[in-house]
Structure formats: C-alpha cells, structure tokens
Amino acid sequence: MLLDDVERPVRLPDPSTARFSDFREGLSRLEDSWVAHVPEIDVAVTPHRIIDTEILRSVLTAMRERRSLDVCYQSMNTKRPDPVWRRITPHAFGYDGFRWHTRAFCHLENRFKDFLLPRILEAGSFGDPVALGDKDTIWQEYVGIEIAPHPQLTDSQKKVVAKDYGMSDGSMVLRVRNAMLFYALKRLGLLGDAEKEDARRQHIVVVNKEDVQSALARSEIIEFNTEADLLEGRNLGEP
Numbered sequence: 440m441l442l443d444d445v446e447r448p449v450r451l452p453d454p455s456t457a458r459f460s461d462f463r464e465g466l467s468r469l470e471d472s473w474v475a476h477v478p479e480i481d482v483a484v485t486p487h488r489i490i491d492t493e494i495l496r497s498v499l500t501a502m503r504e505r506r507s508l509d510v511c512y513q514s515m516n517t518k519r520p521d522p523v524w525r526r527i528t529p530h531a532f533g534y535d536g537f538r539w540h541t542r543a544f545c546h547l548e549n550r551f552k553d554f555l556l557p558r559i560l561e562a563g564s565f566g567d568p569v570a571l572g573d574k575d576t577i578w579q580e581y582v583g584i585e586i587a588p589h590p591q592l593t594d595s596q597k598k599v600v601a602k603d604y605g606m607s608d609g610s611m612v613l614r615v616r617n618a619m620l621f622y623a624l625k626r627l628g629l630l631g632d633a634e635k636e637d638a639r640r641q642h643i644v645v646v647n648k649e650d651v652q653s654a655l656a657r658s659e660i661i662e663f664n665t666e667a668d669l670l671e672g673r674n675l676g677e678p
Contacts, residue, residue, distance in 0.1 A: 494562045497562035502531075507566045508564075508566075509526050510526075510559045512524075512558055513558045525545060525546065526545075526566060527541075530542060530544075530575065539556050541554050541556060544570040553618070575618070580654075582614075582617050586611060592642070633645060
C-alpha cells in the first residue's frame with residue numbers, strides 16, 4: 440500500500456498528554472496551561488545516547504551545503520568489526536524512539552543507508568556529493584501500515600484497543616516513510632507475525648501484511664542497515 444493520501448484517520452500525538460511531558464522536562468509552565476494541578480509524572484527510563492556536538496555540526500553542515508563528508512564509523516556488521524573511514528552524503532535525520540541516525544548516501548557501498556550518530560567516531564573533510572536526498576526513493580516513498588486489534592481479543596477488548604489507537608471501523612492506517620518502516624514495525628511489536636503472539640501482550644496486528652512485507656524488502660534495511668540481533672521475526676506471517 441503506497442500512500443499519497445490516506446483515507447483512514449492518521450493519529451497525531453494527544454496535545455493534552457503531550458503537555459505532561461512538557462511539564463516534566465520544564466518546557467511548559469503551569470500558568471500557561473489549562474491543567475489546574477500537575478500530579479507526579481514519570482516515564483519509562485531509557486539510557487541517554489551520547490552524540491558528539493562537533494560531529495553533529497559537521498553532518499548538519501554537509502546537509503546544508505549539500506556536500507559529502509568523510510566519517511569514521513563503527514558498524515556492528517560482522518564483515519566490518521573495526522571502525523572504517525567512509526564518505527557519506529547525508530540529507531536527513533531519523534529517530535526510532537530511542538536513537539537518532541542520519542540518512543545518507545554511502546559512497547563505499549553505493550547505496551542510501553542509515554548511520555547512527557553515536558557510532559560516528561570522527562568527522563573529516565567535506566567533498567562533492569554523489570547522490571542527494573531527492574534520489575533516495577526509499578526515503579521519499581510512503582507506505583501505509585493498516586493495523587487492527589488482535590483477532591484473539593474479545594469484542595469488548597477489541598473495542599477498547601480501537602479506542603486507544605483512534606481506529607475507525609476497526610482499523611487505521613499509519614503513514615510511514617519506507618526508510619522508517621522497519622523502526623515503526625519494531626517499536627509496535629509488528630516485525631514478526633503478531634497474530635501468532637499472545638493477544639494479552641500484543642494487542643494489534645498488521646492487516647495488509649503482504650504490502651508491508653513487500654515494502655520492507657524494497658527498503659533493504661533488513662539486509663544492509665540493521666544488526667543481527669534485530670533480525671528475528673523479520674517476516675510478517677511467514678511460516
């Protein structure tokens with residue numbers, strides 16, 4: 440399912456609960472909000488990922504000036520266990536909910552890839568680009584993930600899951616860049632066949648499994664961009 444326009448509702452962050460995070464981080468003042476009393480607020484902890492500001496500045500400069508950049512990158516690929524200098528042409532940033540990466544054309548492998556910012560150990564000289572962001576078809580392409588309540592839930596449980604996710608007529612479509620598809624599926628617990636998971640733990644499933652699997656294969660992110668420990672359950676509904 441490729442998307443230009445999405446007919447089903449696309450859920451945006453709830454501005455009321457998003458304000459709670461703003462309070463916790465000190466980004467909003469109580470007097471600027473309709474919330475009369477702020478209770479204690481906490482979130483599930485995740486380790487803070489360190490990004491070198493000088494490296495980030497170099498990546499931003501390369502993006503702004505539409506240039507390439509030499510970087511020393513530590514991959515988790517078994518073929519390159521040690522840091523390797525390579526030239527990239529970055530054009531965008533992505534966030535999977537835990538880590539930031541730059542989307543860039545890799546001159547070494549002659550393809551667009553994701554590079555985790557904390558794993559860029561050094562930044563070197565700038566140079567001419569080979570391919571810019573408008574050539575990154577996987578980044579430019581949007582895919583629809585149609586989700587629905589797990590079929591093994593009771594009717595009342597399905598109803599509350601649909602309410603929780605803002606579904607209409609029992610399902611909804613999430614509009615996702617193909618380059619971010621893997622991360623979205625992983626975060627939602629949908630990389631494997633969710634229908635085979637315990638419905639008490641996995642509340643939603645993918646409806647259009649063939650479309651999503653086809654898009655995931657086109658992205659090449661499984662084969663080239665991810666670590667071996669993330670590959671379990673990569674197929675949606677395969678035996």
